[in-house]
Amino acid sequence: MVKRRFFNVVRRALRYGDAGVGLDDIEELGLPSMVHVPVWGGQPGFGDLKVGGEVATGQLLHGSDGGYVLSPVTGVICSVVERTGYLGRRYVRVSIEVSGEDRFDGGLVEAVGGSDFDFLRRHLVSVPGKGDFSLLVGFDPVVNVVVVHGMDEDIGVVTRRLMVQSDGLLEGISYLKQVVRAGRFVLVVCEGISGVSGVDRVEVKPVYPNGLPEVLMRRVPGLSGGGVGFVGPEAVLFFSRLSEGVIDFGKVVMVSGGGMASRLVKVRVGTAVGDILSSLGVVVGDGDRVILGGPMRGRAVSDLEEPVMWDTDAVLVQSGSEVIRAEDGQCINCGECIRVCPVRVPVNMLVRVLASGLYEEAAERYDLDSCIGCGLCDYVCVVRIPILQYIMLGRQEVMRLAEGTNG
Amino acid sequence: MDRVLTSSHAPFWHDGSRVSVRSYDVVLAAIPAVLMGIWRYGVPALGVVSLSISCAMLWELLMNVVMKRSVSIGDGNALVVGLLFGMMLPAVVPWWLIVVGTFVAVVVGKQIYGGLGANPFHPSLVAMAIVMLSWKALVDFDGALVNYDMGFCMVYPLGAVKHFGAAAAGNYSMVDLLMGRQSGGIGAVFGLGLIIGGVYLILRATVRWQIPVSFLVGVMVTAHIFHMADAERYAGAMFHVLTGYTLLGAFFLAPEDSSSPVNGLPMVIYGLCGGILTVLIRNLGLFADGVVFAILMMNVANPLLDKLRPKAMGRV
Numbered sequence A: 001m002v003k004r005r006f007f008n009v010v011r012r013a014l015r016y017g018d019a020g021v022g023l024d025d026i027e028e029l030g031l032p033s034m035v036h037v038p039v040w041g042g043q044p045g046f047g048d049l050k051v052g053g054e055v056a057t058g059q060l061l062h063g064s065d066g067g068y069v070l071s072p073v074t075g076v077i078c079s080v081v082e083r084t085g086y087l088g089r090r091y092v093r094v095s096i097e098v099s100g101e102d103r104f105d106g107g108l109v110e111a112v113g114g115s116d117f118d119f120l121r122r123h124l125v126s127v128p129g130k131g132d133f134s135l136l137v138g139f140d141p142v143v144n145v146v147v148v149h150g151m152d153e154d155i156g157v158v159t160r161r162l163m164v165q166s167d168g169l170l171e172g173i174s175y176l177k178q179v180v181r182a183g184r185f186v187l188v189v190c191e192g193i194s195g196v197s198g199v200d201r202v203e204v205k206p207v208y209p210n211g212l213p214e215v216l217m218r219r220v221p222g223l224s225g226g227g228v229g230f231v232g233p234e235a236v237l238f239f240s241r242l243s244e245g246v247i248d249f250g251k252v253v254m255v256s257g258g259g260m261a262s263r264l265v266k267v268r269v270g271t272a273v274g275d276i277l278s279s280l281g282v283v284v285g286d287g288d289r290v291i292l293g294g295p296m297r298g299r300a301v302s303d304l305e306e307p308v309m310w311d312t313d314a315v316l317v318q319s320g321s322e323v324i325r326a327e328d329g330q331c332i333n334c335g336e337c338i339r340v341c342p343v344r345v346p347v348n349m350l351v352r353v354l355a356s357g358l359y360e361e362a363a364e365r366y367d368l369d370s371c372i373g374c375g376l377c378d379y380v381c382v383v384r385i386p387i388l389q390y391i392m393l394g395r396q397e398v399m400r401l402a403e404g405t406n407g
Numbered sequence B: 001m002d003r004v005l006t007s008s009h010a011p012f013w014h015d016g017s018r019v020s021v022r023s024y025d026v027v028l029a030a031i032p033a034v035l036m037g038i039w040r041y042g043v044p045a046l047g048v049v050s051l052s053i054s055c056a057m058l059w060e061l062l063m064n065v066v067m068k069r070s071v072s073i074g075d076g077n078a079l080v081v082g083l084l085f086g087m088m089l090p091a092v093v094p095w096w097l098i099v100v101g102t103f104v105a106v107v108v109g110k111q112i113y114g115g116l117g118a119n120p121f122h123p124s125l126v127a128m129a130i131v132m133l134s135w136k137a138l139v140d141f142d143g144a145l146v147n148y149d150m151g152f153c154m155v156y157p158l159g160a161v162k163h164f165g166a167a168a169a170g171n172y173s174m175v176d177l178l179m180g181r182q183s184g185g186i187g188a189v190f191g192l193g194l195i196i197g198g199v200y201l202i203l204r205a206t207v208r209w210q211i212p213v214s215f216l217v218g219v220m221v222t223a224h225i226f227h228m229a230d231a232e233r234y235a236g237a238m239f240h241v242l243t244g245y246t247l248l249g250a251f252f253l254a255p256e257d258s259s260s261p262v263n264g265l266p267m268v269i270y271g272l273c274g275g276i277l278t279v280l281i282r283n284l285g286l287f288a289d290g291v292v293f294a295i296l297m298m299n300v301a302n303p304l305l306d307k308l309r310p311k312a313m314g315r316v
């Protein structure tokens, strides 16, 4: 955890930092006995979401109303339950008992062999490095620029910065170009990352929050007009493997905290975070915090069965003693948040109106919608107000109110 | 699997800052000035400061109980409010004035608005203003300190120039003013100590530097203009900076979090206007020192000023 400096009149930039691991350190973990995948907008018992159904690796699992994912393993569906996710979003969690070695979905392999890009487009939903392909292949609205996002979003995470230096990136990009008919591909990397030439490339300073798509959209020339889609380097590598006829649902995840040096593991998408931690010998105790993602933007899990998803780049373990809890004080107007907010949200005022439940006022007068969710205001708040949580809840309420008036 | 994990919303890091640390920082920064005051004025000064601090904390505790809020003594703000009030007082004041003053500061100046963060004025200044308006004679430095003779000019410098014109400023050397050899509030006379404390607070980023800097610029420029216009009547810029509550106001009173702006331009306007008003009151108004009322007036303007903020990015 980066602490405030004693003399802080010039604030220290939060650099993305190094983790002391490289591409050669990736440890491949074996197939888990079970994986879990979420299907948004599905219903248990509908479509393919039935207990007992057999699935092949890469097979589409349809929900009822449009939601579907690709199965990351070969096995048998052993449970389908409805769950509530972040901010009350409902989804169906499909658990698949892994039956052994991969049997690839026939249609997908055939399409790849015969270069049937239309099939691929219809088939594509989620691959490692990109949790949702629907906007990129849906062509509505048309995506003009695809950004291969080779920068990590969160502090201390190195996964994407390493993966963008893997072999096969260029091949992957040219394959992806045929699937996604975007006009332009841009590769975004941190300053000083070597290799990767032969593609339109932009270097960005490795200082948080520069890696957030919202920041890149504003900073990188040509991205501010809209029609931009982001994919992680692993999605590109997935296509490079696909062009060789291999369907690879492995996801590289950086595991850190819990008193150990950072490690890189490659696991199957859908592997429970508890399985990963126990195979690395990390013991999680009462009061500890397990986070999918990084320290600023991750999501704390309440249950170790929570799976690593297509875009989970890191797992962070915090021991109970490291946890700094939010407190319920009121804003003292110290202005620290104003000093750090990258988009100049008047956080001091915003947090006051949100705390009083004045969501519409927050949106109209205090720039609730401009917030890019970097969490910096929350990180520096001297009162330790859970500002980001207030903001996210506020946004959800504003959306709900808008839906209520429109419908 | 009955492990209970800690679950909460991102972010999961915090830079470790907290309100009490800020309060103790202010106290630490004030210590040189307070010690010098106590050394110069002796036990009575120690008594005033101690009583002021303890009364402020007791009022805070009492209000916590009465208003059924969580006990907020721990955030150190009552300590700061009591200390700053004590620093503005002369070394000799009746005890009941301190009891009443701290009541005004903590209860009227802060708690009835909803506690720290909701106070529109600096609580210590509210108290000082009430005291100056109600019991002017008791906080008149020449009257209160009449029994002191410490080997330097014991006439309150701002009072002297008010009555006898700029020539009176010649009785005070800059070094004396810097080293606390002047009459005034317990914690307001040691210019050098206040500057050191103020610079410390700025470096720590406990105080937003724009406010003290622009406040001092406001004082200096205005005093200089007056001095240029009529050097007989009006003392020069440095005299105004080193006397009265100017330095205490610049570093400790004007930048109070809740009652001052946080955006760039508003902070500068707030400080500048505070400094200008200070000298206007001193040179043209009824009171010898204008710091208390100048900052209170700017506290009033604060919410309006802070509306002058840059547009958020991505907003049309």
Ligand code: SF4
Pocket: A340, A341, A342, A343, A344, A345, A347, A370, A371, A372, A373, A374, A375, A376, A377, A378, A388
């Ligand atoms: S999370 Fe806070 S600091 Fe970051 S953009 Fe939103 S309001 Fe600004």
Ligand code: SF4
Pocket: A330, A331, A332, A333, A334, A335, A336, A337, A338, A347, A348, A351, A377, A380, A381, A382, A383, A384, A385, A387
């Ligand atoms: S950092 Fe926290 S206490 Fe300070 S102004 Fe922002 S919200 Fe208020």
